[in-house]
Amino acid sequence: MTRHLLFNLGRSVLVLFVVTFIVFALMYGDGYGIAYSVLGLTATPEAVEAKVVALGLDRPLLTQFGDWLGGAFTGDLGRSFYTGQSVSEALSTRVPVTLSVVIPTLVLTAVISVLLGVTAAVRGGVVDRVVQVISVGGTAVPSFIVAIALVFTFAIRWRFFPATGYTKLSDSPTAWLASVALPMVALLIGAVASAAQQFRTAVLDTIGRDYVRTLRARGVRESNIIFGHVLRNAAAPGLTVISLTVFGLLGGAVFIEQVFVLPGMGQLANMSAQISDVPMVMGTVLVMVLIVLVVNFTTDLAINLLNPKARTR
Amino acid sequence: MTDVATTIPLTGDARRSNKSVLRRLVANPQAVICLVWLLGVLLVGALAPWLATSDPNTTFLAETNAGPGTPGHPLGVDSAGRDVLNRLIWGARESAMAVAVVTVVSVALGVSTGLIAGFYRGRFESIAGFITDVVLSMPGIVLLIALYALTGPDVLAAMAVYGVLLAPSYYRLVRSIVLGVRNELYVDAARVVGLSDWRIVGRHVLWAVRAPVIIQSSFVMASGIGIEAGVSFLGLGDPTSSSWGIMLQQSFNSIYNNPILVLWPALVVSITILALILFGNALSDVLQASARSKVLPPRARRRALAAAREALPGPTTEPTPLGSSDDVILSIRDLRIGYPAPDNSVNQVVHGVDLDVRRGEIHGLVGESGSGKSQIAFSTLGILPKEALVVSGHVMLDGEDLLADDTKLAEARGTRIGYVPQEPMTNLDPSFTIGRQLVKGLRAARPMSKADARKRLEELLVSVGITDPDRVMGLYPHEISGGMAQRVLICGAIASQPDIIVADEPTTALDVTVQAEVLEILRNLSLERGMAMILVTHNLGVVADLCDTVSVMKDGLIVESADVEELFSNPREEYTQQLLASSRSVELMEDNDE
Numbered sequence: 001m002t003r004h005l006l007f008n009l010g011r012s013v014l015v016l017f018v019v020t021f022i023v024f025a026l027m028y029g030d031g032y033g034i035a036y037s038v039l040g041l042t043a044t045p046e047a048v049e050a051k052v053v054a055l056g057l058d059r060p061l062l063t064q065f066g067d068w069l070g071g072a073f074t075g076d077l078g079r080s081f082y083t084g085q086s087v088s089e090a091l092s093t094r095v096p097v098t099l100s101v102v103i104p105t106l107v108l109t110a111v112i113s114v115l116l117g118v119t120a121a122v123r124g125g126v127v128d129r130v131v132q133v134i135s136v137g138g139t140a141v142p143s144f145i146v147a148i149a150l151v152f153t154f155a156i157r158w159r160f161f162p163a164t165g166y167t168k169l170s171d172s173p174t175a176w177l178a179s180v181a182l183p184m185v186a187l188l189i190g191a192v193a194s195a196a197q198q199f200r201t202a203v204l205d206t207i208g209r210d211y212v213r214t215l216r217a218r219g220v221r222e223s224n225i226i227f228g229h230v231l232r233n234a235a236a237p238g239l240t241v242i243s244l245t246v247f248g249l250l251g252g253a254v255f256i257e258q259v260f261v262l263p264g265m266g267q268l269a270n271m272s273a274q275i276s277d278v279p280m281v282m283g284t285v286l287v288m289v290l291i292v293l294v295v296n297f298t299t300d301l302a303i304n305l306l307n308p309k310a311r312t313r
Numbered sequence: 314m315t316d317v318a319t320t321i322p323l324t325g326d327a328r329r330s331n332k333s334v335l336r337r338l339v340a341n342p343q344a345v346i347c348l349v350w351l352l353g354v355l356l357v358g359a360l361a362p363w364l365a366t367s368d369p370n371t372t373f374l375a376e377t378n379a380g381p382g383t384p385g386h387p388l389g390v391d392s393a394g395r396d397v398l399n400r401l402i403w404g405a406r407e408s409a410m411a412v413a414v415v416t417v418v419s420v421a422l423g424v425s426t427g428l429i430a431g432f433y434r435g436r437f438e439s440i441a442g443f444i445t446d447v448v449l450s451m452p453g454i455v456l457l458i459a460l461y462a463l464t465g466p467d468v469l470a471a472m473a474v475y476g477v478l479l480a481p482s483y484y485r486l487v488r489s490i491v492l493g494v495r496n497e498l499y500v501d502a503a504r505v506v507g508l509s510d511w512r513i514v515g516r517h518v519l520w521a522v523r524a525p526v527i528i529q530s531s532f533v534m535a536s537g538i539g540i541e542a543g544v545s546f547l548g549l550g551d552p553t554s555s556s557w558g559i560m561l562q563q564s565f566n567s568i569y570n571n572p573i574l575v576l577w578p579a580l581v582v583s584i585t586i587l588a589l590i591l592f593g594n595a596l597s598d599v600l601q602a603s604a605r606s607k608v609l610p611p612r613a614r615r616r617a618l619a620a621a622r623e624a625l626p627g628p629t630t631e632p633t634p635l636g637s638s639d640d641v642i643l644s645i646r647d648l649r650i651g652y653p654a655p656d657n658s659v660n661q662v663v664h665g666v667d668l669d670v671r672r673g674e675i676h677g678l679v680g681e682s683g684s685g686k687s688q689i690a691f692s693t694l695g696i697l698p699k700e701a702l703v704v705s706g707h708v709m710l711d712g713e714d715l716l717a718d719d720t721k722l723a724e725a726r727g728t729r730i731g732y733v734p735q736e737p738m739t740n741l742d743p744s745f746t747i748g749r750q751l752v753k754g755l756r757a758a759r760p761m762s763k764a765d766a767r768k769r770l771e772e773l774l775v776s777v778g779i780t781d782p783d784r785v786m787g788l789y790p791h792e793i794s795g796g797m798a799q800r801v802l803i804c805g806a807i808a809s810q811p812d813i814i815v816a817d818e819p820t821t822a823l824d825v826t827v828q829a830e831v832l833e834i835l836r837n838l839s840l841e842r843g844m845a846m847i848l849v850t851h852n853l854g855v856v857a858d859l860c861d862t863v864s865v866m867k868d869g870l871i872v873e874s875a876d877v878e879e880l881f882s883n884p885r886e887e888y889t890q891q892l893l894a895s896s897r898s899v900e901l902m903e904d905n906d907e
Contacts, residue, residue: 273460
């Protein structure tokens with residue numbers, strides 16, 4: 001197992017390099033374009049030339065990437081082309097906002113969709129059909145449209161919640177909850193719709209296995225089979241579903257932050273991209289890729305720990 | 314699983330004619346409704362210059378923020394004074410183009426690389442696998458946002474990038490299908506005939522890949538609509554365009570002034586995505602799942618059973634017991650089992666079977682695969698697949714009808730009837746040690762302490778030829794051989810000292826040398842413990858070796874039932890004679906091979 005994990009770790013690091021390099025090359029490829037955007041379209045060629053040199057965009061791409069990477073190792077991701085704010089500093093205020101919405105939603109999604117998915121698979125019948133309908137409906141409506149509908153109903157019509165804005169959890173827990181409640185619901189609906197369906201499939205797949213039939217033939221009680229054996233064996237595919245949910249939520253958060261004007265990293269990326277503040281964009285890309293890789297690696301580790309075949313190897 | 318009802322003939326299915334697929338799609342109301350909406354959107358998009366009364370950006374400033382139903386503006390006018398219906402019509406065009414770009418890019422990239430990787434494998438496959446990993450590690454949305462810096466407000470470019478990000482889903486799908494098809498007989502045959510690789514790909518592989526790719530595409534298109542809307546909503550689209558996403562964004566910005574505006578684009582986007590998803594589901598029902606049996610909901614199940622019972626050939630003469638009734642331990646009467654057909658009628662696979670097993674007797678049940686013998690074995694234990702329908706019949710254990718009484722069946726299962734499965738490796742739970750599974754099974758049947766159960770099982774393991782039971786109990790299923798797994802499963806079946814064992818092809822999955830040993834174990838068990846046994850097999854050699862009596866099955870019926878000596882020396886039915894003749898010629902061939 002150690003060998004397998006080391007191999008995976010190496011692969012993850014390699015992927016990290018390749019992805020960041022590709023994105024870096026795409027974004028820093030056109031130094032003059034960036035300088036133009038920063039200065040505005042009325043800038044003189046001389047001013048652009050000077051800006052390119054000032055921002056170091058005239059250097060070879062590999063040198064720039066090397067510098068950026070070297071800085072990244074020490075936590076220095078460069079500075080904003082506009083405000084001069086340190087990218088790491090900006091991220092350190094933005095990432096917690098996103099996570100404070102995504103992590104509670106993830107926990108809720110996991111609990112609700114495991115309950116729904118398992119009940120649908122085991123019980124069948126009405127619950128099963130309800131889960132299927134929810135899953136089609138929930139995946140059909142994009143999360144930001146759900147968010148708009150929520151703003152429309154609960155914030156504008158009934159004024160139950162603030163429509164926009166964010167309060168830190170440490171400042172006021174109740175105000176924080178009020179500011180993240182609607183964003184969380186908007187994310188939750190789509191996430192549960194797709195995760196419950198996938199849990200259902202994983203459990204149904206396990207119930208169809210030969211050893212479940214044999215356990216039944218031995219006279220083992222159905223509840224014991226479901227809780228003792230089916231769920232245990234469906235845990236590995238279930239973990240994969242959870243990891244996919246993390247990615248779905250992070251992607252969804254970008255839109256949700258836009259609707260509710262939450263100062264998270266999705267909003268930072270969006271704002272920075274529109275003004276060609278490439279160091280900021282690059283910083284958010286790095287954080288996102290890191291999260292993806294860490295989640296993938298942890299999922300793989302957990303699945304390996306669950307699997308006796310990998311454990312005893 | 315060896316049942317006809319649950320096998321899925323993938324390739325045969327893929328070759329079904331286009332005409333019948335279309336006919337079945339049209340018969341599916343869900344598919345028709347979705348298709349009408351989708352074609353409507355396409356048509357509106359294509360005809361936008363003629364359908365729209367004006368340019369999307371023409372302003373009617375006098376009527377700014379006019380509500381729906383305003384004369385000349387059926388859906389009203391937006392906060393910039395533009396006609397909403399007009400913009401929706403032009404938006405259909407933009408959305409259709411965006412979706413076309415996503416689909417074309419991802420299909421072109423994913424399908425072609427998937428075909429090559431699946432067909433040639435080797436280095437190309439490993440490199441493509443790594444690239445797939447890289448692409449899947451890219452944070453999709455953030456990347457699209459990041460590349461805005463590169464492409465500017467150009468939704469089609471963003472859609473092309475999104476297409477690249479989605480290509481791995483096609484790659485994986487196509488590659489795995491091609492790997493499957495590649496190993497199938499007909500491609501081998503085509504190779505032998507000397508067809509070139511490309512003609513093989515064209516003729517066979519593309520056929521198999523076609524349906525799944527089409528189904529996948531409808532889901533990709535759905536996500537394309539969502540992403541176009543999302544990217545535009547984030548403000549990355551061209552603000553002068555009238556795509557549905559731009560409309561969403563602009564109307565959301567004026568949501569306090571004119572809340573109703575946001576409704577129209579939100580509706581068309583959601584309905585279009587819903588139509589694509591539902592159409593994809595309907596397509597996959599028609600193209601893929603029709604050969605598979607489904608679990609009927611309770612009402613349809615009752616109706617199907619009632620109809621099937623109605624069609625039965627009336628109460629014939631009272632079935633007569635074949636053996637002396639005190640001696641018979643298990644007796645099956647008029648057993649009929651079926652599976653739901655696509656039209657919710659019952660497709661019978663066992664057509665009224667009578668069978669008697671006396672105490673201590675080994676009764677062979679032979680027949681080709683698909684003749685219904687495993688179905689009979691499963692029904693005695695109540696472990697038929699969920700979708701199976703027992704149309705009629707009785708399974709009498711010592712005079713009690715198990716089919717009529719679920720609690721009796723549950724009591725008998727594992728305690729009085731033991732089960733030895735066909736495939737040893739898949740019948741042990743991979744997550745638990747042998748010991749834990751055996752102990753749990755025994756204690757479910759006979760309440761006793763863990764220590765007692767363990768002790769009894771260790772003795773039994775020794776009696777089936779496992780010399781170090783203590784060590785084996787601590788192992789996981791993947792750590793033991795198939796032969797040993799089958800011994801373990803036999804122990805599991807006999808530990809509760811049942812009256813009868815149902816063994817479903819217990820040696821088929823084993824090596825020849827191990828087969829003989831397992832048969833020997835079964836014979837000894839029957840002799841020593843006086844256990845009766847139903848031995849399901851397709852191997853007449855096994856029957857001759859082990860059984861006292863035998864029933865020959867064909868197409869869900871028992872065609873002949875007799876003592877083993879009698880059947881082998883004097884087969885009455887033509888089918889039995891054929892079976893004997895063919896098994897002899899197989900034996901001759903095998904002898905010549907050695």
